[in-house]
Amino acid sequence: MNPLFYLLGICLLACNSVQPPKTEAENILSQDTMECSALYPFDNYYIDLNENNAVLIDGIPAIDFKKCSKYAHRFVNPISDSVLCNGRTFVVEKNKEKGIYIMHIYEGQKRLNTVQLPVENPLPEVHEYYFNLLPYKNDVIMMMEDMYTTHFVICKYNAEGKELMRKEIEHTFVTHPEPNTNYHHRYLYFYNLTATQMIFSSSIGFAEKAKTLVLSMDDFSTTEFDITASGLILDENDENLAGFVSKDNDKYLVRLLNNEKYEFEIKNGDPACDFILKDKLLFIANYHSIxxxxxxxxxxxxxxxxxxxADVKQVNASHSEYSNKVTLSMFKGKIIMEGDEASGKYVQLFDSKTGKRLAVFGSFMNE
Incomplete structure (x- = not known):
C-alpha cells in the first residue's frame, strides 16, 4: 500500500473520532435525566437523592433540585399581589374604603407608572375585589375576581403598563327562583398553571356544573371541557398540559388531549391527585386536601x-382543621413524594420500576 494513502486514512479516522469537549450544559443534557442537582432541600437539611440519605451542608448551595430541575415550578407559587418582571416590580394597591384599585410599576425605588385596574365604575354598593399578578415572559397577567359578580377578568400588561389584551371568564351563573330575586351558583375556580396556560375547574364537592377551562397565556384563547378535574397531567417535559383526570366514586377517568382515554380504580380514593407521566407510565399520588x-x-x-x-408511610393525624398537599417529582429512577400536612411533613423516595420504598424523611405522629 502506498504510505501516503495509509497516512491519509489514519488522519481521516482520527478527525472523525475526535469530538470537541462538551460544555457543562451539554454534559447535563446528555445524562439520562434532565435534573441538574441531587440535593433536595427539606426541613433544615438536604436529601442526597443519589445516596438516599440526609446531609448537612455548610451554607446554602447555589442550586438544588427544587430550583433547577424541570419540576422546579411545582414547588413555587408565582401568583401574588406583587411580582418582579424584566427588572421591574408590579404592585397592586387596594383600599376598599377609599375605592382605590391600582397597580404601580417600579424600577428600583422609582415609580414609572400607575395603572387603574378594571373595576366597575362607579363602584357597586356591594363588592369585594381580589387581585393576583403573574409574570409571563415579558409581560404581567392580572387576574381579578369580585365575590359578587359572575366573571373573572384577566388582563395582560406590558412592562410599561399598557393593557395588551383582556378576557372575561364566567365562574357563576344566576337563576331567578322568585321575581326580583337573583340566586348565584358558583361553579368555576382557578385551579393551576402550566408553563403556558391557566387552568380553571369546577369544584368536586359543590359545583352545579362540571367544567374545566384552559386559557392560553399567549393569546388568551380558551378551550373548554365538560369535566371536573381531580388533577392535571403534564407532558414528559413537565411543561404543557397533556390531559386531565376526573373522579367518579372509586373510578378515575384519564382523558389525554390526543383523545386517548384510560380508566383506573382506587378503593376509597380521595379527590385530589398529583401526576407524573413518564414512558407510558402514569405515577399517581392520591390524597384529600382537608x-x-x-x-x-x-x-x-x-x-x-x-x-x-407503594407502601406509603402515613402521618396518621386526627385534626378538625386540616390541610394536606402532596407533590411528586422524579430523579433518575426514583419517585420523590413530598407531603405537607397540618400535623407533619415528609419526603419519601420510591423505586419507579417496583414501587419499593427506598427512604423516609420527616415527622410522623406515631414516632
Missing part, C-alpha cells in the same frame, strides 16, 4: 393496569 393520608400508584398506559401500589 384530611390526613396519601397513597402512591403506578398505572401502565400500555397494559391499562396498575403496575404497583
Amino acid at each position: 384530611a390526613t393520608g396519601s397513597s402512591l400508584y403506578c398505572f401502565d398506559l400500555q397494559t391499562r393496569k396498575m403496575k404497583w401500589t
Whole structure:
C-alpha cells in the first residue's frame, strides 16, 4: 500500500473520532435525566437523592433540585399581589374604603407608572375585589375576581403598563327562583398553571356544573371541557398540559388531549391527585386536601393496569382543621413524594420500576 494513502486514512479516522469537549450544559443534557442537582432541600437539611440519605451542608448551595430541575415550578407559587418582571416590580394597591384599585410599576425605588385596574365604575354598593399578578415572559397577567359578580377578568400588561389584551371568564351563573330575586351558583375556580396556560375547574364537592377551562397565556384563547378535574397531567417535559383526570366514586377517568382515554380504580380514593407521566407510565399520588393520608400508584398506559401500589408511610393525624398537599417529582429512577400536612411533613423516595420504598424523611405522629 502506498504510505501516503495509509497516512491519509489514519488522519481521516482520527478527525472523525475526535469530538470537541462538551460544555457543562451539554454534559447535563446528555445524562439520562434532565435534573441538574441531587440535593433536595427539606426541613433544615438536604436529601442526597443519589445516596438516599440526609446531609448537612455548610451554607446554602447555589442550586438544588427544587430550583433547577424541570419540576422546579411545582414547588413555587408565582401568583401574588406583587411580582418582579424584566427588572421591574408590579404592585397592586387596594383600599376598599377609599375605592382605590391600582397597580404601580417600579424600577428600583422609582415609580414609572400607575395603572387603574378594571373595576366597575362607579363602584357597586356591594363588592369585594381580589387581585393576583403573574409574570409571563415579558409581560404581567392580572387576574381579578369580585365575590359578587359572575366573571373573572384577566388582563395582560406590558412592562410599561399598557393593557395588551383582556378576557372575561364566567365562574357563576344566576337563576331567578322568585321575581326580583337573583340566586348565584358558583361553579368555576382557578385551579393551576402550566408553563403556558391557566387552568380553571369546577369544584368536586359543590359545583352545579362540571367544567374545566384552559386559557392560553399567549393569546388568551380558551378551550373548554365538560369535566371536573381531580388533577392535571403534564407532558414528559413537565411543561404543557397533556390531559386531565376526573373522579367518579372509586373510578378515575384519564382523558389525554390526543383523545386517548384510560380508566383506573382506587378503593376509597380521595379527590385530589398529583401526576407524573413518564414512558407510558402514569405515577399517581392520591390524597384529600382537608384530611390526613396519601397513597402512591403506578398505572401502565400500555397494559391499562396498575403496575404497583407503594407502601406509603402515613402521618396518621386526627385534626378538625386540616390541610394536606402532596407533590411528586422524579430523579433518575426514583419517585420523590413530598407531603405537607397540618400535623407533619415528609419526603419519601420510591423505586419507579417496583414501587419499593427506598427512604423516609420527616415527622410522623406515631414516632
